[in-house]
Amino acid sequence: AHVSLFMLEVKVIIANAIIAILTIGGQQLFSFFTFSCPCHVGQNLIYGLAFLGVPALILLIVGYALNNQTWRLVTGKRSPLQQEGTRNHLLQCKLTCFVLCSITGRALVAPVTWLAVTLINGSFYVCAVSEYVSTYYFGGNSNITASERRKILAAFPCSQLVPPELSRAKDEVILLLRYQSQVAGWLLIAVVVITVFLSYCLASCFSPLSFLHFRYWTKYVHNEQELFDEAMDQHSRLYAMQHVRKFFGFAPGSENVKEIRIPSLREW
Amino acid sequence: AHVSLFMLEVKVIIANAIIAILTIGGQQLFSFFTFSCPCHVGQNLIYGLAFLGVPALILLIVGYALNNQTWRLVTGKRSPLQQEGTRNHLLQCKLTCFVLCSITGRALVAPVTWLAVTLINGSFYVCAVSEYVSTYYFGGNSNITASERRKILAAFPCSQLVPPELSRAKDEVILLLRYQSQVAGWLLIAVVVITVFLSYCLASCFSPLSFLHFRYWTKYVHNEQELFDEAMDQHSRLYAMQHVRKFFGFAPGSENVKEIRIPSLREW
Amino acid sequence: AHVSLFMLEVKVIIANAIIAILTIGGQQLFSFFTFSCPCHVGQNLIYGLAFLGVPALILLIVGYALNNQTWRLVTGKRSPLQQEGTRNHLLQCKLTCFVLCSITGRALVAPVTWLAVTLINGSFYVCAVSEYVSTYYFGGNSNITASERRKILAAFPCSQLVPPELSRAKDEVILLLRYQSQVAGWLLIAVVVITVFLSYCLASCFSPLSFLHFRYWTKYVHNEQELFDEAMDQHSRLYAMQHVRKFFGFAPGSENVKEIRIPSLREW
Numbered sequence: 001a002h003v004s005l006f007m008l009e010v011k012v013i014i015a016n017a018i019i020a021i022l023t024i025g026g027q028q029l030f031s032f033f034t035f036s037c038p039c040h041v042g043q044n045l046i047y048g049l050a051f052l053g054v055p056a057l058i059l060l061i062v063g064y065a066l067n068n069q070t071w072r073l074v075t076g077k078r079s080p081l082q083q084e085g086t087r088n089h090l091l092q093c094k095l096t097c098f099v100l101c102s103i104t105g106r107a108l109v110a111p112v113t114w115l116a117v118t119l120i121n122g123s124f125y126v127c128a129v130s131e132y133v134s135t136y137y138f139g140g141n142s143n144i145t146a147s148e149r150r151k152i153l154a155a156f157p158c159s160q161l162v163p164p165e166l167s168r169a170k171d172e173v174i175l176l177l178r179y180q181s182q183v184a185g186w187l188l189i190a191v192v193v194i195t196v197f198l199s200y201c202l203a204s205c206f207s208p209l210s211f212l213h214f215r216y217w218t219k220y221v222h223n224e225q226e227l228f229d230e231a232m233d234q235h236s237r238l239y240a241m242q243h244v245r246k247f248f249g250f251a252p253g254s255e256n257v258k259e260i261r262i263p264s265l266r267e268w
Numbered sequence: 269a270h271v272s273l274f275m276l277e278v279k280v281i282i283a284n285a286i287i288a289i290l291t292i293g294g295q296q297l298f299s300f301f302t303f304s305c306p307c308h309v310g311q312n313l314i315y316g317l318a319f320l321g322v323p324a325l326i327l328l329i330v331g332y333a334l335n336n337q338t339w340r341l342v343t344g345k346r347s348p349l350q351q352e353g354t355r356n357h358l359l360q361c362k363l364t365c366f367v368l369c370s371i372t373g374r375a376l377v378a379p380v381t382w383l384a385v386t387l388i389n390g391s392f393y394v395c396a397v398s399e400y401v402s403t404y405y406f407g408g409n410s411n412i413t414a415s416e417r418r419k420i421l422a423a424f425p426c427s428q429l430v431p432p433e434l435s436r437a438k439d440e441v442i443l444l445l446r447y448q449s450q451v452a453g454w455l456l457i458a459v460v461v462i463t464v465f466l467s468y469c470l471a472s473c474f475s476p477l478s479f480l481h482f483r484y485w486t487k488y489v490h491n492e493q494e495l496f497d498e499a500m501d502q503h504s505r506l507y508a509m510q511h512v513r514k515f516f517g518f519a520p521g522s523e524n525v526k527e528i529r530i531p532s533l534r535e536w
Numbered sequence: 537a538h539v540s541l542f543m544l545e546v547k548v549i550i551a552n553a554i555i556a557i558l559t560i561g562g563q564q565l566f567s568f569f570t571f572s573c574p575c576h577v578g579q580n581l582i583y584g585l586a587f588l589g590v591p592a593l594i595l596l597i598v599g600y601a602l603n604n605q606t607w608r609l610v611t612g613k614r615s616p617l618q619q620e621g622t623r624n625h626l627l628q629c630k631l632t633c634f635v636l637c638s639i640t641g642r643a644l645v646a647p648v649t650w651l652a653v654t655l656i657n658g659s660f661y662v663c664a665v666s667e668y669v670s671t672y673y674f675g676g677n678s679n680i681t682a683s684e685r686r687k688i689l690a691a692f693p694c695s696q697l698v699p700p701e702l703s704r705a706k707d708e709v710i711l712l713l714r715y716q717s718q719v720a721g722w723l724l725i726a727v728v729v730i731t732v733f734l735s736y737c738l739a740s741c742f743s744p745l746s747f748l749h750f751r752y753w754t755k756y757v758h759n760e761q762e763l764f765d766e767a768m769d770q771h772s773r774l775y776a777m778q779h780v781r782k783f784f785g786f787a788p789g790s791e792n793v794k795e796i797r798i799p800s801l802r803e804w
Contacts, residue, residue, distance in 0.1 A: 043447050051454070188545075223769075231786070236491050
């Protein structure tokens with residue numbers, strides 16, 4: 001029993017780790033094969049946001065969709081958990097809120113990993129905001145217009161479009177943007193990890209259940225679901241068997257069949 | 269039971285994932301080995317659409333054809349599901365509509381993946397619409413006629429046909445078109461994912477069945493089909509056995525045959 | 537029992553070794569693929585600290601979170617250990633303190649390894665503090681201003697931004713910083729190892745339990761937890777079985793089911 005509960009927790013951790021690693025791998029493949037910055041004023045930002053935001057959105061929705069709890073919440077009927085204890089309306093609200101937080105937390109693993117990995121990689125961010133870098137990096141020749149300057153800055157992520165005399169300025173701008181992107185990525189990770197840890201701690205502090213009591217209920221809910229599913233399968237099998245027997249006149253799988261019934265054309 | 273239902277859901281996810289991965293792989297192989305843009309005014313669009321649309325259409329039709337539910341719907345008889353509950357005409361319409369949506373949803377996985385991957389890859393789109401790029405990208409030498417300009421633009425996807433002085437313009441046009449194609453691909457994916465998720469949510473909200481009840485019926489329908497097939501096989505075997513015994517005077521496979529019957533020439 | 541206790545100790549050592557090796561590998565991959573110093577005054581230090589500190593913080597928090605004892609302490613109820621012996625308030629404080637130290641010790645393995653490996657590798661430290669190197673290394677031409685000098689020093693970690701006449705000074709500064717970083721890393725390791733060993737020794741000296749007595753209690757706590765978990769599993773299983781039987785009319789897994797109960801729509 002100790003082992004099986006331990007396995008349950010380990011499974012959750014391994015699942016999250018696999019999600020995170022797949023996200024990292026996908027991001028690397030992705031940015032390498034398909035990302036090519038348009039290097040044009042006004043398009044860079046949209047392009048960068050599309051590559052940054054849409055996969056994160058998809059991962060979030062997939063995370064919600066793959067969680068059984070979501071559908072249990074949406075159909076809004078009594079869950080096995082609710083059969084125990086809570087008859088009060090306030091408690092029901094609290095429980096819904098708790099389940100919602102728990103689902104969201106699970107669903108956020110992949111998109112947050114995606115955002116953090118993308119920011120630490122940096123190439124999407126460099127493309128998206130290169131045209132908004134301040135004038136500070138063009139110290140000497142400020143005789144060009146602002147729109148001209150933005151056009152030059154927008155071309156910096158594409159090496160082949162940058163004239164050789166601006167090569168050093170380009171290097172400095174790209175280093176600056178990578179610095180901003182990577183520090184933002186680390187801050188995101190730090191904030192998320194601290195928030196998650198503190199919210200778990202607070203939830204545990206204000207929980208009416210002690211540690212062992214909580215483990216007992218986790219175990220109970222898990223067992224109830226397992227037994228319920230088993231009984232559901234057996235029940236539906238027996239029920240279907242009755243219907244089939246009524247139709248064909250014998251139960252499938254029985255050895256010595258005395259007589260068979262020929263269903264009329266109408267019945268098909 | 270828990271395991272088998274879990275396997276059922278996992279099987280659906282894995283099936284969809286395999287379809288998607290095969291589509292992606294096929295698209296990559298395909299665009300690498302067989303796609304070569306004609307680079308000629310008026311042919312590019314037809315060529316690009318042929319490579320974009322025909323595989324999508326084939327995947328859609330194959331998706332419909334491989335689904336058992338399609339044939340059940342087309343033959344228009346009562347399915348085992350309908351034996352339960354629905355006697356009302358309105359309900360029957362609703363059910364048909366629901367099954368149709370479910371089949372279409374399953375059949376659309378492959379073509380939508382194909383379209384999205386093709387747009388994110390970008391090479392088909394670049395070939396198809398390069399001749400329709402606006403004049404903005406020919407700032408300096410606008411002394412050429414419109415048809416001449418279209419001819420030059422149509423040749424941009426083939427590097428070997430572009431004169432060296434237009435090399436920079438070609439780079440910018442291709443970056444622009446890849447940007448349009450990839451953003452369109454991401455928008456397609458985002459719209460599809462959000463639509464699917466919301467429609468599932470709404471369907472669950474207005475469903476008369478709770479989460480567990482729905483799982484019970486899924487399980488029941490699956491069991492009934494399995495038992496029905498088993499009984500059908502046994503029944504048809506017994507029925508055929510009766511006919512053969514009537515003809516030859518003994519049942520095939522029986523050990524001690526007392527007498528055999530010589531069928532008259534007429535009976536053959 | 538001797539073997540299993542031995543296994544317990546071996547398991548702890550192997551777990552720590554795996555944590556340490558994963559940390560070392562991750563650090564190497566990490567500094568190779570994603571670390572690129574911004575080489576700009578005022579950004580270097582933040583960047584270096586972000587790469588040095590945030591992973592260490594994450595590893596520390598993860599180390600706390602994965603430890604069952606943390607949650608037992610936070611929920612603040614009686615642990616099985618406390619059921620024995622300690623009714624005194626002072627002793628309870630001491631026990632809490634001891635458990636806290638034990639958790640912290642386990643949680644510190646990964647972050648300390650990360651810090652030590654990062655310092656011995658040296659590239660993060662070189663980037664972070666290169667602008668604070670004293671003026672000693674610009675012996676000849678000290679006619680430049682202090683801010684100018686810091687700007688040049690800040691660019692030293694990026695080879696492509698250093699003018700060729702300062703190449704020798706750059707080499708000397710980088711060798712100096714690597715020396716400082718690596719010596720600091722070894723000192724950190726030495727201090728940690730000695731502290732851990734001495735604290736174990738002191739804890740053993742002032743412990744009221746003899747060596748064999750302590751081993752007995754370790755064994756007892758381990759056995760109690762195992763038996764408690766086993767009983768918990770069986771109890772929750774039986775309790776869930778009662779509920780399921782009430783719902784479906786039979787116990788799942790029973791062979792000869794006389795009659796089944798069709799639950800009403802209300803009950804789902």
